[in-house]
Amino acid sequence: MKREQILKAGLKLFVTQGLHAVTIAQIAAEANVGIGTVYRNFNSKEEIVQQIWIRQKASESAYVFKNYKKQGSLHDQFNFLWERVIRYFLEHPLEFQFSYQFAASPILTKEIHEIAMTDFLKFDELYALGLDQNLFKPLTARRLRLFTFSTINGWLLWAMDEKMDIDDATIALFLQMCWDSISA
């Protein structure tokens, strides 16, 4: 409970102020929790960041794969999953900012990334299938997935930044762009 409050507070503060500007005392205050409680739950500011990352990716994957059924054409599945990713981020702007900002941070080790990303390996199966059917350009499944993911990430950053309003048609067009980019 308190742990959750701390992670939530950290998320908000890190995104709005940046890692270096946030103190443990601030996090404790924002979480309505004593400083000692922060230290009971986490060893350092860096550990808080790591745990926020893991928690965020878990919440993201839960949202994305909810109601996911392997039915319809491969293209349909592709659209379904990536649209869920897009909608998750649109509905959770703080989580998106955090995700973007820390993706390349030296604080997040290979291990942390690996733990956090396991759920998303399901995407690779989809891409592997597409490769079998010669639908995609000749890259590995993993690379194709990373390509689409980073495209979406980057696009959302600018879209949010510009306060571009994103309706269903825009999302559909964008998904089409993602598909076209990797199509053979």
Next chain:
Amino acid sequence: MKREQILKAGLKLFVTQGLHAVTIAQIAAEANVGIGTVYRNFNSKEEIVQQIWIRQKASESAYVFKNYKKQGSLHDQFNFLWERVIRYFLEHPLEFQFSYQFAASPILTKEIHEIAMTDFLKFDELYALGLDQNLFKPLTARRLRLFTFSTINGWLLWAMDEKMDIDDATIALFLQMCWDSISA
């Protein structure tokens, strides 16, 4: 001169250790400069980051637009410029990491971004031309540019991270993906 040394040292340290972990004293040491000299040139750590950003974007645009002639087909020009961007980042991994890491940082204000990005507006002319010729999907020139840029950024991150070796063929394929994604 000293100013340059400080910016260079800051770039290296921020990328490898992260903003919060780097002290002014460290920067001074890495730059072979006294602490006082750092303060003579900059008011704070944040200002150093902002100036590194501006300097980095200037160096990037100088590299990208060097020898750029508006000749050949629009597709050729597209390939020329984006290939330059890719090569710049491949040859300057520190600059790339920095660019990626701080793009969404709260330290960089709208003003700073605007100053740093002016040179890159030339890209928009290219996209506008393509739109006139109905080559692209129906988005604004600016959005198309941001889309391609973020795609490249994201792709390079993973490519470098995975130590994927990037030869001319790979770059060509990737540029093709960028083109296909926005083609009507």
Next chain:
DNA sequence: AAAAACTGACGGAATATTCCGTCAGTTTTT
């Protein structure tokens, strides 16, 4: 009522920032 969890004041380590003497390079005086 015993154990566990929590709180936040506090001390001290880490860090930022200031301040001032030095000295290489420049200008003025003789």
Next chain:
DNA sequence: AAAAACTGACGGAATATTCCGTCAGTTTTT
């Protein structure tokens, strides 16, 4: 043209400030 006076960038010791992490006392849970 030699000497004297001046300048201000520089370095780093001294000082100010921040921030961490502990722990004694308090509250909550079991």
